[in-house]
Amino acid sequence: MHKLKAITPLGSDSPRIDTIGALTISEGVDSALASVxxxxxxxxxxxxxxxxxxxxxxPDVGRSAxxxxxxxxWSAPEQWMITAPHDTHxxxxxxxxxxxxxxxxxxxxxxxxxxxxxxxxxxxxxxxRLSNAPIRTMGAxxxxxxxxEHVGVFLWRLSETHVAVFGPRSSAASLHHGLISVAKSIA
Amino acid sequence: MLIDHPLLGLRDAQEFxxxxxxxxxxxxxxxxxxxxxxxxxxxxxxxxxxxxxRELWFHEQGDRSWLVVTRNTLTHEILKVxxxxxxxxxxxxxx
Numbered sequence: 687m688h689k690l691k692a693i694t695p696l697g698s699d700s701p702r703i704d705t706i707g708a709l710t711i712s713e714g715v716d717s718a719l720a721s722v723x724x725x726x727x728x729x730x731x732x733x734x735x736x737x738x739x740x741x742x743x744x745p746d747v748g749r750s751a752x753x754x755x756x757x758x759x760w761s762a763p764e765q766w767m768i769t770a771p772h773d774t775h776x777x778x779x780x781x782x783x784x785x786x787x788x789x790x791x792x793x794x795x796x797x798x799x800x801x802x803x804x805x806x807x808x809x810x811x812x813x814x815r816l817s818n819a820p821i822r823t824m825g826a827x828x829x830x831x832x833x834x835e836h837v838g839v840f841l842w843r844l845s846e847t848h849v850a851v852f853g854p855r856s857s858a859a860s861l862h863h864g865l866i867s868v869a870k871s872i873a
Numbered sequence: 874m875l876i877d878h879p880l881l882g883l884r885d886a887q888e889f890x891x892x893x894x895x896x897x898x899x900x901x902x903x904x905x906x907x908x909x910x911x912x913x914x915x916x917x918x919x920x921x922x923x924x925x926x927r928e929l930w931f932h933e934q935g936d937r938s939w940l941v942v943t944r945n946t947l948t949h950e951i952l953k954v955x956x957x958x959x960x961x962x963x964x965x966x967x968x
Binding site: 747748761762763818831832833838 | 880881885887888933934935936937938956958
């Protein structure tokens, strides 16, 4: 077995954390991700199975739901992204597939995405400059897919002062550059 | 230009990509007697109206749904937006 060493989306040994003005932007490496897409006519079955077996009530359009340690956000009609802590749910996709069987298609997503957690009082100033999302009217638990720095992302508002940004892992540095540049300009 | 997505509300056109005439949904039956002629017409013949036009748009930077957008090509006014799968279902083209 080769001695493989995991690196973060930005290519380092440890997650990067920047504090600029009132904002802290940290690279998140502890989320496991899997997408769940209900197969034709199976949406109700998928909702029932996840509610019954995992106490996870799947959210409607543009919303997220929390059932710690799991959380889910809406990504497309009859399709959701499920997140969980990587340490305890490294095999999240197989765990979900075991619950859902043929009712849904489940795809491992963990290594496809990078996550940046933006925390601070001025995050609305940041995101209104970076994206066309109406961040000031996006309440807690709302999720929107849009673009930031020409990169397609999910913006997930976890609370008034916390937004998680999910973007393609291969564009992590571009996305990080956009976040840092604007954070500096409003600091 | 804003497109009134049936699920997500008004979204900027920069989030979408354009495919073409919505008649592309009506793919001919490849086993029909006149399949060669039907596919010729499907592939090459388009109406090019100055006025109302039904078009397929893809919400690439959003929920990845296909939409049928009815747009006036003279004024760019968007008159109606439907999910393409609802249109296909209504036409008996999908389950």
